[in-house]
Structures are given as structure tokens and as C-alpha cells.
Amino acid sequence: MTHRATIDFLLHDWLHADALCDRERHTDHSRETFDAVLDLSEKLANEQFAPLNRLIDIHEPEFDGVAVKLPAETPVALKAFGEAGLVGASKDVELGGMQLPTVVEIASMSFFYKASVGLAAYPMLTRGNANTIVAHGTPTQIETFAKPGLEGRTFGTMCLSEPQAGSSLSDINTRAVPDVNGDGSGTDWAQDPLGQRYRLKGNKMWISGGEHEMGRYRLKGNKMWISGGEHEMGENIVHLVLAKIPGEDGKPVPGVKGISLFIVPRKLVKADGSISDQRNDVALAGLNHKLGYRGTVNTLLNFGEGKFPVNGQPGAVGYLIGKQGEGLKCMFTLMNEARIGVGLGATMLGYAGYEASLNYAKERPQGRHMGAGGKDHSAPQIPIIEHTDVKRMLLMQKAVVEGGLALGLLCSQLVDDELTGSSEQGENARLLLELLTPIAKSWPSEWAQEANSQAIQILGGYGYTRDFPVEQYWRDNRLNMIHEGTHGIQGLDLLGRKVVMNGGKALSVLAERISQTIQKAGHVPGLAEHGTALAQALQKVGATTKAAWSTGVPEEALANATPYLQAFGHTVLAWIWLELALAAKAAQAEGEWDQRPEGPGFLQGKLAAADYFFAYELPKIDAWLGVVSRRDLTCAKAQADWF
Structure with a gap:
């Protein structure tokens, strides 16, 4: 339930996705149609994808010398996905699509990534493939090769x-x-x-x-x-x-x-x-x-x-x-879409591990409370979720996966703004999306992988066995660090190109957005301190960017591009968590969530995750930015025969 409830919170309490229905492209839609698509997606994911996740992990594809053999259930599940019209959900009606906002399409996709990322990879690649042909192909190519893919008939x-x-x-x-x-x-x-x-x-x-x-x-x-x-x-x-x-x-x-x-x-x-x-x-x-x-x-x-x-x-x-x-230029349509998809897939693997370890922590009895006189060994054991260190690991996972999901949906809504917003809104969305794409790919790939490690840790010895799913989530997620460009490649792209392109215009657009959030937080009790911390982080990132390029020598500026990527990503996620905290505070004031099955603890959990991120994660950026601002060459100067 936490995933769907969080999707609703992100789409409506934070991003206000309903407002997209006022734009000409989406006038046939409403929150009701959005909910219907999400209901269908959750149902299909749970019934068609999730039951196969372990099966397709154990029974890998085989080649018998004539054809590749897959479990018989695989094409059945993928056919159901295609027949539901979800491959081309955001595409034009003329192409077989529903003209849904991209942000709703990607929210829909999150259920399938969580249920079975191995199956979800097929429609993700097919969608990106078809979108690339639509963007750059001739009418014949679109009709012949893209449309059948969007209809779910081809891959x-x-x-x-x-x-x-x-x-x-x-x-x-x-x-x-x-x-x-x-x-x-x-x-x-x-x-x-x-x-x-x-x-x-x-x-x-x-x-x-x-x-x-x-x-x-x-x-x-x-x-x-x-x-x-x-x-x-x-x-x-x-x-x-x-x-x-x-x-x-x-x-x-x-x-x-x-x-x-x-x-x-x-x-x-x-x-x-x-x-x-x-x-x-x-x-x-x-x-x-x-x-x-x-x-x-x-x-x-x-x-x-x-x-x-x-x-x-x-x-x-x-x-x-x-x-x-211009092949690489055309292929970047698919590559950039795939990078956001990989990041979201990583997030949802982390989310699946979070939910599994959360359920385990609530049910597994072990240990007892420590009283003033020590442990009372005659008292009943307590669920391990009562232990502080388990709470720490759960909060870490929650902050990562819910923040990562928010990042993926934000990038998806930027696609909508670029396509259907005003000229100024569209241009700012394009710049911001270019800047955030390396983060959207790499940040979840690194930290949701660590979240999966924490899930294994919560399960203890059981976490390393195939009796529980968390070890598979970890293995699946390890690939996302390499998919669609390593952290090193994304770091070079971010520091070497994205933050300096057009005289740093994209970075200025992001800084303005973050500053607006900081200003809002300054007027909300309990969030002003976070706003101050974020302002300091933003200032440090800006100063470090200038320091890295101060000599104008690319080898020095880019020597620590990956730590820069890590610090930049954490700053962006701190901004997102401050945004989510503001949305949670506003929702608390309205009281609507109190009447829902999740209860008031749902919103309090969002605030706790924000507190965790600012207390435990954001302070890490100082070490990462330090080597960048000093243009430290320890790694760059190392010679092959030193190893």
C-alpha cells in the first residue's frame, strides 16, 4: 500500500499533475483517468509480473541452437502489458496512444519495475526505441516500425x-x-x-x-x-x-x-x-x-x-x-529516456527491498527493550523494528527510494512541461531536464543499491538466502550502475558539459528553483533549519563548480567528476525532500490523509525521512566537494605500475 499511496501523494499533493489536464493535449483526461491507469497498472504488475520475478531469475534464457527459449509465462505477461495499451500510453492517439502525461506513464511503469525489472525491461526498451523513431524517422519508418512497437505487437x-x-x-x-x-x-x-x-x-x-x-x-x-x-x-x-x-x-x-x-x-x-x-x-x-x-x-x-x-x-x-x-544525436533520444528509466528501475528495486525488509522487521521478534536495570529476559521479545539501528536502516531506505521515485516523476513532468508548457516554461524544463538526467540515472543506481544492502542486513542471515527476495533485488540492482553509462561517464557529462553549457544557464535555472523552495521553507515551522542547510549546500556546489574550472584545465577540473556527481545528486535530493516536506505539511493542515487507510502516520513518515536526509545524508557532500574544489590529483597521477 505504501507505494500506491506515495504515488498519489507525489502526483497530486506535490506535483499537482491534475493541472496538466488543462493543457490542450490532455483535455480528455482527469484525475479519474489517471487513477484508472494506475489501478490497472498495479493490478497487472501484481498479477502478471510479480509472480514471475523469481521464476525468470531461476530459469534464465537458453539457446537450443535454433531459438532462444524463455519461460512460457514471459510472453503471456508481456502480451498483457501490450494489450493494455501501456507501451505507448503517452503517445498520440493516431499512434495508438492515450495522450497521457508522461509523468502518469512513468508512475504507471514504476509498478512493473518493482514487480519484475527483468520483464519490465522489454517494454521500457521498446517504448524508447519507438519514441526515437517517432522523433527522427520518416512517416514510413514511423508507420512501419514505431507504431507496431507502441501497440505492443513488436519489440x-x-x-x-x-x-x-x-x-x-x-x-x-x-x-x-x-x-x-x-x-x-x-x-x-x-x-x-x-x-x-x-x-x-x-x-x-x-x-x-x-x-x-x-x-x-x-x-x-x-x-x-x-x-x-x-x-x-x-x-x-x-x-x-x-x-x-x-x-x-x-x-x-x-x-x-x-x-x-x-x-x-x-x-x-x-x-x-x-x-x-x-x-x-x-x-x-x-x-x-x-x-x-x-x-x-x-x-x-x-x-x-x-x-x-x-x-x-x-x-x-x-x-x-x-x-x-547524426546517429549519436538521434540515439540520445533513446539513451536519455533509458537513463531516466534505469534510474527509476533502480529506485523501484530499492523500493521492493524496502517493503520486504519493512514487513520482515514488523514481524520478526528478536531481543528486548533495555530498561533502567538492563534487559528483562522474562519479558516477551519485541519486533526488530523497535530497535534503533533497524529504524535507521529503514529510514535510509525510505529516504532513498521515495526520494528517487520523486526524482523520476519530476523528470517525467519536465518532459510534459517541455512538450506542452509555455515557451519559457518549456525552455526552462528542457534545460533542467538536461542537467538532471545524469542525476536521475546515477543517484538511484548507487543509493538504491545501498538500500538493497540495508534490506539484506535487516533480514540478517535470511537475507542472503533465496528463501527471501532481497538478495535478488540486490543482484538485479547491481547492473544499474553500468546500464546506460557508468557513474564516471555521468559525472564527466555533468561537470564537463551540463553545468557549464550556455554559460551555466541550466545550473541557474536549478538554483532559482531551489531558492524558491528555501524561501517557502523559511516560513514553515520545523523546516527553516533544513532550508538553511540546503542554501549552504547550494552555495558550496556553486563555489566548487567555479573552483573546479578555475584553471581552465579539463584534466584538473574533471579529475574528481564522480565525487562532484555524488555531491550534486545529494543536493538535488535534499531539495526534493524539502519540497516533499512542504507538501506533507500542507497536507497535514488539510487533514485529508487522516481519513485514508494510511492514517496520519503516512505524512509524518515523509517528514521523518526528510529529517533523516538532512541529518545523515546531506552532510556527506563536504568530503566529496573538498577533493573537487582542491582539484585533487591523487587518483589522476597514479601510475599503472603502482597498483
């Missing part, structure tokens, strides 16, 4: 990494050459396995489909760590693949500017957009067996090796999306 992936490149995307080797003759005859892959030298007589082959067109290419290369890359579910799998097109000299353009983005379907599509029975030249090279997320099939894919030749020729058929050389 989508993102294919970035390669075995030799990892996160260094400028080093990818996958090549794409124009399919000049439309049958692969203009792509002599035998001439050069990497496709680096070709004589090209034209840029593209255009295939007409009514009023639409798609540029056709042949791809060859290998992609690693592809979630959902091969299975038998749905009508098709649509891969979004980064690859390089050779330049006029037959060689790939170096760096990220040479990267383009391609739609590569598992099954070929016909001229009318319908799906063919013929396989594209995309073959499974192997399955990766990870620590967690075991229900999400993870693959190494070979593109264009000739296992499934098209028209007798090797080379996977792909369609250029967006402009040539």
Missing part, C-alpha cells in the same frame, strides 16, 4: 556497444554501405570484412511506399550486451543500430561524427510495410549470463555475417534514420 532494442569498444562509441567497427541495387549486389563484403573500402556510385537506394521513402543500407558488424536482442516473442524485433558509413575515400569518418543510426528489423518488411517471414541477416552469436536482470535475454549479435543472406547476399538490411553522421 525494440538499442545496439550501441561492441566487444572492442564498450562505452567508447567512437571506436565502433560496424559498417553500413548503401544498398545501391536493392539486392545487396553493390556491397561486396568479401572484399573487406570491415567494409572499409568501396566504390560507391550513389548515396542511397530509395524504396517508395505510397507517400513515404526509406534509405536502404547493408550492415556488417558485432554488437555486445544487447538486451532483448533475440527471442520469439511478438511479430518482430526492431533494432536501432549505430554504424559508420564509409566516406568518399572508402574509409569511415573518424570519431562520433562518423556515426549514423539505422533501423534493422529481425524480420524483413515488405514494400507495403507488412512483416515478411524472411529473416534479416542478424544472427545470435551467444547469450550473456549476468549477475541480475536474468529474465531479460542479453545477447551478442552478428550483423551481416551471411547466416541469413538476403537475396543471396550477406549484409543486414537497414534503413538510415535521421541524417547521415
Whole structure:
């Protein structure tokens, strides 16, 4: 009950999501329709996803030499999700969507992440895949590849990494050459396995489909760590693949500017957009067996090796999306969405662990109260939730997971403001979203993982066994530190680009928002002290940002980008918790929550979590900011032979 009640509190008492219904795009909606979607989501998650969480962890995907085998229940659950219309819930009605606000769509998704993140990864990737095609594709590409995904009929992936490149995307080797003759005859892959030298007589082959067109290419290369890359579910799998097109000299353009983005379907599509029975030249090279997320099939894919030749020729058929050389720019639509999704998934794994350890702590008797004369061993044992250190661990989890959920919903509402707000509101939302995306991905990935550790600790020895779910939550969550960019990458993005872009304008927008909250808190008994602490933290972050860049030497400024990310994230979460405390105080004054099943303790718990964050978490930023402001080079100067 705590999750749904918290969703209602965040959406309505804090974010006032009902106001979005006054905007033209959402006029058909109301709080009643929002509640109906959330009710459906909670029901589906509990009935279709949650019962499979342990099953798909134990029975991992297997390849029998012909097809990838998944538990029979997996496609049933995902079909139910798709048929409920939840994949494209926020999309246009013309695309099969409901035009829900993004913040409601993401609130809906939180139930599925908590129930089974391994299953939820499939629709999350499919939605991001389709949204990217909608943002950058042609009308034909949208109709042919995005719409079926949003309708839940097909699945989508993102294919970035390669075995030799990892996160260094400028080093990818996958090549794409124009399919000049439309049958692969203009792509002599035998001439050069990497496709680096070709004589090209034209840029593209255009295939007409009514009023639409798609540029056709042949791809060859290998992609690693592809979630959902091969299975038998749905009508098709649509891969979004980064690859390089050779330049006029037959060689790939170096760096990220040479990267383009391609739609590569598992099954070929016909001229009318319908799906063919013929396989594209995309073959499974192997399955990766990870620590967690075991229900999400993870693959190494070979593109264009000739296992499934098209028209007798090797080379996977792909369609250029967006402009040539702007592949990474287009893919960031999916990557940024996925980063927020990863952060929310991490949060909800933490939330699942919190709820499990909370229930255990209320039921597990152990120990006795300490009286003035010591323990009375004849007295009955007490539930461990009565012990102070268990309360500490529960408050830590509560502060992290409810704060992380609030962060994810805030970022989602910024998407709504960017799309449907006034011009000024939209621009500020865009800047703020860019700035907060590294935080939305990395902060929950780090601290919800620690929350899962605390959940295990509360269960004691039982927490390490598979008799209880918390060990799986920990394993699943450990992957989120790497998914969609490590902390190091996010830190470099934040300190190296986001806080200094446009002369620091995004940072100024955030500072103004935080200052407004501080001003409000100054007039509320019990919150003024928190406001003062937040003001000091904000000042420290600003001063440290300037100190880091004071020499203008990137190597010095960015030497401690990860501690900067940690301090920045904690400051943002302190702001969010002050916002939530203000909302809780206002709700207490109204008294409406007193009449609900959660009772008055629900709001008091929000205030206690805020108190915990300001007392135990926010003070940590001083150590992190210290090494940044001093431009400490202890780590940067370390030599390989010192280790």
C-alpha cells in the first residue's frame, strides 16, 4: 500500500499533475483517468509480473541452437502489458496512444519495475526505441516500425556497444554501405570484412511506399550486451543500430561524427510495410549470463555475417534514420529516456527491498527493550523494528527510494512541461531536464543499491538466502550502475558539459528553483533549519563548480567528476525532500490523509525521512566537494605500475 499511496501523494499533493489536464493535449483526461491507469497498472504488475520475478531469475534464457527459449509465462505477461495499451500510453492517439502525461506513464511503469525489472525491461526498451523513431524517422519508418512497437505487437532494442569498444562509441567497427541495387549486389563484403573500402556510385537506394521513402543500407558488424536482442516473442524485433558509413575515400569518418543510426528489423518488411517471414541477416552469436536482470535475454549479435543472406547476399538490411553522421544525436533520444528509466528501475528495486525488509522487521521478534536495570529476559521479545539501528536502516531506505521515485516523476513532468508548457516554461524544463538526467540515472543506481544492502542486513542471515527476495533485488540492482553509462561517464557529462553549457544557464535555472523552495521553507515551522542547510549546500556546489574550472584545465577540473556527481545528486535530493516536506505539511493542515487507510502516520513518515536526509545524508557532500574544489590529483597521477 505504501507505494500506491506515495504515488498519489507525489502526483497530486506535490506535483499537482491534475493541472496538466488543462493543457490542450490532455483535455480528455482527469484525475479519474489517471487513477484508472494506475489501478490497472498495479493490478497487472501484481498479477502478471510479480509472480514471475523469481521464476525468470531461476530459469534464465537458453539457446537450443535454433531459438532462444524463455519461460512460457514471459510472453503471456508481456502480451498483457501490450494489450493494455501501456507501451505507448503517452503517445498520440493516431499512434495508438492515450495522450497521457508522461509523468502518469512513468508512475504507471514504476509498478512493473518493482514487480519484475527483468520483464519490465522489454517494454521500457521498446517504448524508447519507438519514441526515437517517432522523433527522427520518416512517416514510413514511423508507420512501419514505431507504431507496431507502441501497440505492443513488436519489440525494440538499442545496439550501441561492441566487444572492442564498450562505452567508447567512437571506436565502433560496424559498417553500413548503401544498398545501391536493392539486392545487396553493390556491397561486396568479401572484399573487406570491415567494409572499409568501396566504390560507391550513389548515396542511397530509395524504396517508395505510397507517400513515404526509406534509405536502404547493408550492415556488417558485432554488437555486445544487447538486451532483448533475440527471442520469439511478438511479430518482430526492431533494432536501432549505430554504424559508420564509409566516406568518399572508402574509409569511415573518424570519431562520433562518423556515426549514423539505422533501423534493422529481425524480420524483413515488405514494400507495403507488412512483416515478411524472411529473416534479416542478424544472427545470435551467444547469450550473456549476468549477475541480475536474468529474465531479460542479453545477447551478442552478428550483423551481416551471411547466416541469413538476403537475396543471396550477406549484409543486414537497414534503413538510415535521421541524417547521415547524426546517429549519436538521434540515439540520445533513446539513451536519455533509458537513463531516466534505469534510474527509476533502480529506485523501484530499492523500493521492493524496502517493503520486504519493512514487513520482515514488523514481524520478526528478536531481543528486548533495555530498561533502567538492563534487559528483562522474562519479558516477551519485541519486533526488530523497535530497535534503533533497524529504524535507521529503514529510514535510509525510505529516504532513498521515495526520494528517487520523486526524482523520476519530476523528470517525467519536465518532459510534459517541455512538450506542452509555455515557451519559457518549456525552455526552462528542457534545460533542467538536461542537467538532471545524469542525476536521475546515477543517484538511484548507487543509493538504491545501498538500500538493497540495508534490506539484506535487516533480514540478517535470511537475507542472503533465496528463501527471501532481497538478495535478488540486490543482484538485479547491481547492473544499474553500468546500464546506460557508468557513474564516471555521468559525472564527466555533468561537470564537463551540463553545468557549464550556455554559460551555466541550466545550473541557474536549478538554483532559482531551489531558492524558491528555501524561501517557502523559511516560513514553515520545523523546516527553516533544513532550508538553511540546503542554501549552504547550494552555495558550496556553486563555489566548487567555479573552483573546479578555475584553471581552465579539463584534466584538473574533471579529475574528481564522480565525487562532484555524488555531491550534486545529494543536493538535488535534499531539495526534493524539502519540497516533499512542504507538501506533507500542507497536507497535514488539510487533514485529508487522516481519513485514508494510511492514517496520519503516512505524512509524518515523509517528514521523518526528510529529517533523516538532512541529518545523515546531506552532510556527506563536504568530503566529496573538498577533493573537487582542491582539484585533487591523487587518483589522476597514479601510475599503472603502482597498483
